[in-house]
Amino acid sequence: MKKYALLFLLLTSLTTFAxxxxxxxxxxxxxxxxxxxxxxxxxxxxxxxxxxxTESIMETKATFPYEQxxxxxxxxxxxANLDAKRIIVTRDTTSIPKQNFExxxxxxxxxxxxxxxAKTIVNSNTIEVWYTNDLNVKGSPTILGQKLGLVLEVVxxxxxxIAASKVEKTSLFPSFDxxxxxxxxxxxxxxxxxxxxxxxxTIPVFKDEIINFSDASKSNDSILRFANGxxxxxxxxxxxxxxxxxxxxDLTEQSNGDAYDRTGxxxxxxxxxxxxxxxxxxNGAKTLPFFENGNGKMYQGVVATENYxxxxxxxxxxxxxxxxxxxxxxxxxxxxEEQVNYRQDVSELTSLINNQEVYIGTFIGNYDKGGHKxxxxxxxxxxxxxxxxxxxxxxxxxxxxxxxxxxxxxxTMFNSDxxxxxxxxxxxxxxxxxxxxxxxxxxxxxxxxEFLPKKNTIFxxxxxxxxxxxxxxxxxxYRLYNPASGNFANGxxxxxxxxxxxxxxxxxxxxxxxxxxxxxGTHTIxxxxxxxxxxxxxxxxxxxSGVLIGE
Numbered sequence: 001m002k003k004y005a006l007l008f009l010l011l012t013s014l015t016t017f018a019x020x021x022x023x024x025x026x027x028x029x030x031x032x033x034x035x036x037x038x039x040x041x042x043x044x045x046x047x048x049x050x051x052x053x054t055e056s057i058m059e060t061k062a063t064f065p066y067e068q069x070x071x072x073x074x075x076x077x078x079x080a081n082l083d084a085k086r087i088i089v090t091r092d093t094t095s096i097p098k099q100n101f102e103x104x105x106x107x108x109x110x111x112x113x114x115x116x117x118a119k120t121i122v123n124s125n126t127i128e129v130w131y132t133n134d135l136n137v138k139g140s141p142t143i144l145g146q147k148l149g150l151v152l153e154v155v156x157x158x159x160x161x162i163a164a165s166k167v168e169k170t171s172l173f174p175s176f177d178x179x180x181x182x183x184x185x186x187x188x189x190x191x192x193x194x195x196x197x198x199x200x201x202t203i204p205v206f207k208d209e210i211i212n213f214s215d216a217s218k219s220n221d222s223i224l225r226f227a228n229g230x231x232x233x234x235x236x237x238x239x240x241x242x243x244x245x246x247x248x249x250d251l252t253e254q255s256n257g258d259a260y261d262r263t264g265x266x267x268x269x270x271x272x273x274x275x276x277x278x279x280x281x282x283n284g285a286k287t288l289p290f291f292e293n294g295n296g297k298m299y300q301g302v303v304a305t306e307n308y309x310x311x312x313x314x315x316x317x318x319x320x321x322x323x324x325x326x327x328x329x330x331x332x333x334x335x336x337e338e339q340v341n342y343r344q345d346v347s348e349l350t351s352l353i354n355n356q357e358v359y360i361g362t363f364i365g366n367y368d369k370g371g372h373k374x375x376x377x378x379x380x381x382x383x384x385x386x387x388x389x390x391x392x393x394x395x396x397x398x399x400x401x402x403x404x405x406x407x408x409x410x411x412t413m414f415n416s417d418x419x420x421x422x423x424x425x426x427x428x429x430x431x432x433x434x435x436x437x438x439x440x441x442x443x444x445x446x447x448x449x450e451f452l453p454k455k456n457t458i459f460x461x462x463x464x465x466x467x468x469x470x471x472x473x474x475x476x477x478y479r480l481y482n483p484a485s486g487n488f489a490n491g492x493x494x495x496x497x498x499x500x501x502x503x504x505x506x507x508x509x510x511x512x513x514x515x516x517x518x519x520x521g522t523h524t525i526x527x528x529x530x531x532x533x534x535x536x537x538x539x540x541x542x543x544x545s546g547v548l549i550g551e
Contacts, residue, residue: 021046021173024150025055025166026141031159041141041162044173045150048072050139051174058174065198070176071096071139071146078191079176082198087183090191095143101129110152111167118148128155135167205234205376210256211364212371213405226281227406229371233269233281233361239380240355246381247350249315251342251362255325257370259484261495261504263442263543264317265400266344266376268352269359270309277301277311278359285408293418299409303397303422310398312352313545315344316438319364319372320505321495322484329483336483342507348436348549352393363402391551392430396422396525398545410541414531420544421526426518430550433515435525439470440508441500443540449532450499450540458513459526466513470501481505518550 026041027034042058044051049072056062064084070077076092101118108115113132120127122144129140131149140151141162152164186194209223209232217229224233241247249266269277280288280301288301289308304310320340322329327336352358364372397420399411413420439456441449457467475496479485482495482504495504502508525546532540 020137021170022135022137022139022150023168023170023172024139024141024152024164025168026162027165029161029163040165043139043141044170045135045137045139046173047137050137050146052139052141053174065195067195068174068176069143071143074147076143076146078188079178080191080195080198082194085182086198087178087180088186088191088194089178089183090186090188092188096146099144099147101145101148104128111164113150113152113167115152116149118145120144125156126158129153130155200382201239201380203236203238203378203380205236205360205378206232206362207375209362209374210371211362211366211374212256212258212369213367214369214371224281227363227403230365230405231281231361231363231402232374233359235357236360236378237357238353238355238378241350241353241380242382244383244385244387245347245350246345246383247347247353248379248381249342249344249346250377250379251315251317252375253317253319253323253340253342253364254338254373255319255322255370255484256373257325258319258366258368258372259322259326260319260366260368261321261482261485262319262364262366262372263400263440264319264362264364265311265313265402266315266317266360266362267311267313267398267402268349269361270312270352270395271358273309274307276309280403280408285403285406291413291420293413293416293421295413295416297409297412299399299411299413300403301408302399302411302413303420304395304424306425309395311400311402311545312349312393312395312547313398313400313438314346314349314360315342316400316440316502316508316543316545317342318440318502318504318506318508320478320481320485323481323505325370326484334480334483337481340481340505344507344509349393349547351391361402363400365402365404367405392549394424394548396424396435396546396548397527399541400543400545410539411543412531412539412541414527414529414542415533417528419526419528421524422546423522423524424548425522426520428520430518430548433518433548433550435466435513435515436547436549437511437513437544438508438546439500439511439542439544440502441470441529441540441542443532443538445535445538447532447535448538448540449542451497452500452532454500454529454531454542456544457528459524459528460515461523462526465515468511470511471498472501472503472506473498475499475503475506478503478505515548515550 024043040055052069104117106117113134115130129145130153131151133149145151154162285300290298401408443449485493485495
């Protein structure tokens with residue numbers, strides 16, 4: 001606490017008025033063009049110290065979060081207003097003394113002052129600063145060059161420039177009142193973390209929840225559990241999301257006992273029609289609408305109907321072989337990872353959650369009592385010049401049988417020439433129509449579709465619109481996530497093998513299929529895959545999901 005008391009003493013010692021104070025205004029430009037609608041940087045400097053702030057802060061028009069810096073001697077104090085109620089401050093005593101500049105024998109005049117040139121390298125970026133000693137004060141629009149003199153121009157990599165546009169003499173010197181209860185001194189790492197997290201909205205969905213297979217798995221007031229614990233579900237209230245925002249799903253996973261690679265899915269339950277997947281979770285898969293294609297099986301809840309929308313898949317992920325739980329299985333020169341971090345951009349689906357209360361769920365197919373431990377967050381990042389995302393979203397199909405452990409049929413409908421077919425009706429023309437398509441093949445033996453490339457063909461109104469052979473050849477890149485993966489006589493591990501668009505320990509990205517302009521009326525989308533035949537008790541299946549997006 002002594003260092004924090006000293007920090008406050010130093011900060012609150014700033015005076016409001018000082019002699020020989022200069023106010024310097026800086027403007028940023030890129031590739032020779034002034035950046036539009038920018039907030040000018042302001043630096044106040046006297047013989048002993050300098051303050052870095054902005055014009056909007058001085059005019060009390062700044063949006064949160066915002067930062068200011070105070071440099072005195074070899075110390076820099078960073079002050080961040082995270083919101084109207086929280087201010088954090090930290091002291092850095094190392095950055096300024098560690099700066100090493102190459103002094104260049106060049107001079108030029110900037111705003112009438114003779115400036116010298118110095119150069120340094122920061123994180124592989126070449127930084128050139130032009131500074132003057134004419135005014136007998138020191139300062140800079142960044143932390144760089146504070147001890148050289150008054151920096152009037154900073155050039156990064158020859159194309160990004162922060163240049164002084166005005167130098168004025170003033171009697172005003174900013175001060176900070178850090179005796180308020182809402183001001184908290186923190187260490188530098190905590191400061192950076194809190195400041196970074198304040199720049200976006202984080203919506204916690206699940207925290208260290210167990211997804212396992214056990215009759216003992218029970219729901220509580222906030223987390224609903226289904227299919228013997230292999231599905232967790234929670235209702236989430238989303239705020240109003242600004243136009244053009246970027247939205248991400250973050251998931252971390254560790255084995256809590258299960259040693260195998262498993263299919264996982266983060267999904268949303270549409271509630272826009274008379275029936276929903278929630279009814280199937282509550283009352284059984286047989287209560288969901290069936291899809292049939294003549295192969296003798298009935299597939300529950302996989303395609304859209306007039307009165308039902310299938311699950312919208314936010315993220316398809318695959319667990320590795322036993323990460324964390326089985327890290328004791330040592331191999332020479334292998335240091336296993338402690339957890340998998342999955343991250344998926346789902347900005348295209350904004351209109352489904354914008355200012356809505358929706359059910360978000362996570363599924364991992366497994367038969368292990370310990371199962372897997374997961375945490376899920378959704379983050380919302382505002383873009384200053386963001387472009388509005390597609391406004392129309394129509395869930396069409398999802399054959400990922402998240403109720404696998406409660407009797408939902410596997411996606412084996414592709415053993416018929418009819419494949420998967422869904423019919424939908426548009427009330428208005430749909431412009432820039434795209435199908436957000438996720439596909440992975442399964443059947444984990446030598447001739448199973450997991451290990452054989454298979455062509456996926458998409459038909460729109462009986463005409464081929466797109467085809468792809470989904471395949472991943474980089475699975476060996478994820479070896480350090482797979483401590484329990486089997487090692488074979490040929491020197492390969494199971495997790496090394498190429499697969500039908502997935503690897504143990506990775507996310508499967510959506511494929512966006514352009515469909516052009518769709519006229520109002522009824523349309524049909526058909527998915528065909530040459531699914532392999534069963535062998536003994538083994539069979540192949542395909543998890544495919546599709547959402548129609550447009551304007």
